[in-house]
Amino acid sequence: xxxxIFVSSYLGLLLVMxxxxxxxxxxxxxxxxxxxxxxTGFSLKLYSSIFHGGVQHSLTSALWNTLIIGxxxxxxxxxxxxxxxxxxxxxxxxxQRAIQMVNTIPILNPDIITAIxxxxxxxxxxxxxxxxxxxxxxxxxxxxYVVLSVLPRLRRMxxxxxxxxxxxxxxxxxxxxxxMLPELRPGMISGFILAFTLSIDDFVVTLFTIGxxxxxxxxxxIYADARRGGLTPEIRSLSAIIFITVLALLIIxxxxxxxxxx
Amino acid sequence: MGRRRNWTIPYILxxxxxxxxPLILIIFxxxxxxxxxxxxxxxxxxxxxxxxxxxLIYSVIIAFIxxxxxxxxxxxxAYILSKMESRKARMLVMLxxxxxxxxxLIRTLATVALFDFLKLPLGEGALIFGMVYNFLPFxxxxxxxILQKTDKSLIEAAQDLGANPRQVFLKTVLPLxxxxxxxxxxxxxxxxxxxxxxxxxxxxxNIKLFGTTLQENIYYGMWNYGAALSLIMLVFVGxxxxxxxxxxxxxxxxxxxI
Numbered sequence: 082x083x084x085x086i087f088v089s090s091y092l093g094l095l096l097v098m099x100x101x102x103x104x105x106x107x108x109x110x111x112x113x114x115x116x117x118x119x120x121t122g123f124s125l126k127l128y129s130s131i132f133h134g135g136v137q138h139s140l141t142s143a144l145w146n147t148l149i150i151g152x153x154x155x156x157x158x159x160x161x162x163x164x165x166x167x168x169x170x171x172x173x174x175x176x177q178r179a180i181q182m183v184n185t186i187p188i189l190n191p192d193i194i195t196a197i198x199x200x201x202x203x204x205x206x207x208x209x210x211x212x213x214x215x216x217x218x219x220x221x222x223x224x225x226y227v228v229l230s231v232l233p234r235l236r237r238m239x240x241x242x243x244x245x246x247x248x249x250x251x252x253x254x255x256x257x258x259x260x261m262l263p264e265l266r267p268g269m270i271s272g273f274i275l276a277f278t279l280s281i282d283d284f285v286v287t288l289f290t291i292g293x294x295x296x297x298x299x300x301x302x303i304y305a306d307a308r309r310g311g312l313t314p315e316i317r318s319l320s321a322i323i324f325i326t327v328l329a330l331l332i333i334x335x336x337x338x339x340x341x342x343x
Numbered sequence: 344m345g346r347r348r349n350w351t352i353p354y355i356l357x358x359x360x361x362x363x364x365p366l367i368l369i370i371f372x373x374x375x376x377x378x379x380x381x382x383x384x385x386x387x388x389x390x391x392x393x394x395x396x397x398x399l400i401y402s403v404i405i406a407f408i409x410x411x412x413x414x415x416x417x418x419x420x421a422y423i424l425s426k427m428e429s430r431k432a433r434m435l436v437m438l439x440x441x442x443x444x445x446x447x448l449i450r451t452l453a454t455v456a457l458f459d460f461l462k463l464p465l466g467e468g469a470l471i472f473g474m475v476y477n478f479l480p481f482x483x484x485x486x487x488x489i490l491q492k493t494d495k496s497l498i499e500a501a502q503d504l505g506a507n508p509r510q511v512f513l514k515t516v517l518p519l520x521x522x523x524x525x526x527x528x529x530x531x532x533x534x535x536x537x538x539x540x541x542x543x544x545x546x547x548x549n550i551k552l553f554g555t556t557l558q559e560n561i562y563y564g565m566w567n568y569g570a571a572l573s574l575i576m577l578v579f580v581g582x583x584x585x586x587x588x589x590x591x592x593x594x595x596x597x598x599x600x601i
Binding site: 088091092095096098100101102103105106111117120161162164165166167169170171172180183184186187189190191192193194195197199200201202204212217218220221224228237277278281282284285288289300303304307310312316320323326327328331335 | 347348349350351353354356358360365366392418419433434435437440441442443444445446447448449450452453454456457459476529533534536537538540544554557558562568569570573577580
């Protein structure tokens with residue numbers, strides 16, 4: 082009994098530590114004060130002003146840029162990574178190992194190294210930095226994760242199913258669509274989600290590849306804000322919305338997963 | 344399905360252009376001077392001017408403390424979770440990972456607010472708290488994953504053979520979870536050394552880590568020196584990943600969070 086209390090209070094304490102900062106952001110999103118941590122009465126102004134644009138136009142456009150970059154990078158990485166995984170699966174073991182080794186480089190590299198190396202690439206090629214370079218850079222560090230989430234599904238697949246489809250007269254393309262893709266779908270979905278998450282959360286690689294034409298994502302916007310000494314108050318309400326949305330999504334996914342298991 | 348082999352070609356080209364060539368460029372810039380001639384002056388500067396070297400050493404120390412704290416705090420969590428009924432455990436694992444979905448800069452600024460709120464001073468203590476706070480989930484998740492997959496019959500066998508709980512843990516559970524521990528260490532140690540922005544925000548610009556040194560050099564146009572520092576960092580990464588060559592892909596896969 083004592084052990085049980087000790088165990089749950091330990092977990093509870095750590096969770097409090099992990100959530101305290103987020104809670105502060107959420108609580109102070111309901112007050113207008115400019116400084117985080119200063120309560121000046123309950124207000125929903127920070128929520129309404131995100132959507133009214135105008136004053137916070139740059140924050141809204143940063144949010145849009147983040148989403149557009151995240152979705153494009155996730156989409157291309159999923160496509161490229163799935164194709165690569167199918168190809169890798171059909172290679173000889175030695176070649177498989179070689180590609181997988183290169184595939185893990187972007188994962189093991191600290192993001193600042195990835196960022197600097199890509200910066201040097203774009204500078205050397207004389208490509209002006211902007212939307213395209215950010216998306217390319219994000220594809221570069223997201224695709225390896227897609228490959229890693231699709232490959233295990235291929236390995237678990239029964240190869241005879243595919244062969245059987247061919248024997249029964251399906252064209253290779255039809256067999257791919259009807260047999261292989263349904264098997265790979267869960268891996269592709271988790272790869273996509275992972276890529277999207279990595280992309281919208283990225284800061285360092287984005288900072289180095291975004292150029293200085295005034296393009297901002299949420300991360301670079303917040304960084305510039307923090308360097309100027311203050312945090313745009315609307316960031317608090319925006320973070321609260323993002324957090325609640327993710328929480329709701331995760332609960333729904335979890336509910337559905339347990340239901341499907343039952 | 345032989346012909347699908349060709350499907351790797353786009354990705355191989357992509358990897359070559361966006362992973363290998365950029366790394367070669369780092370090496371190229373590191374060994375040349377401003378005029379593009381071969382030179383070792385960048386490395387000479389690193390060893391002669393103590394600033395970058397000191398920052399690197401300091402970063403390694405901070406990373407070591409952070410990793411140790413994450414391990415000490417995270418292992419019990421992973422262990423407790425792995426012994427729970429699986430539905431409850433999954434829920435709790437999610438609770439531990441969920442904060443990661445808030446942008447880390449916002450989380451860091453919130454930590455600053457928390458310290459202000461509790462009237463605690465910003466500085467080294469805040470820095471270590473912020474690092475542990477940011478990286479703890481990366482330690483818990485891979486260890487939990489391994490512990491949860493551990494064959495329970497091995498633990499029962501140890502008990503049947505008369506091991507007391509302490510022996511069971513030290514001789515069976517701990518050794519079996521070593522791959523998870525090393526994944527966790529990889530996911531925490533190197534990223535802490537290379538973070539930038541977190542340290543500045545938590546110490547009001549008083550302390551910087553190696554990541555900041557790299558960023559500043561590139562930002563102020565000292566590409567060659569910045570590249571040389573990056574190469575030094577890369578050597579570090581190479582050594583740590585060679586130390587557990589097999590575990591690295593697994594680390595990445597398991598560190599992938601959800």
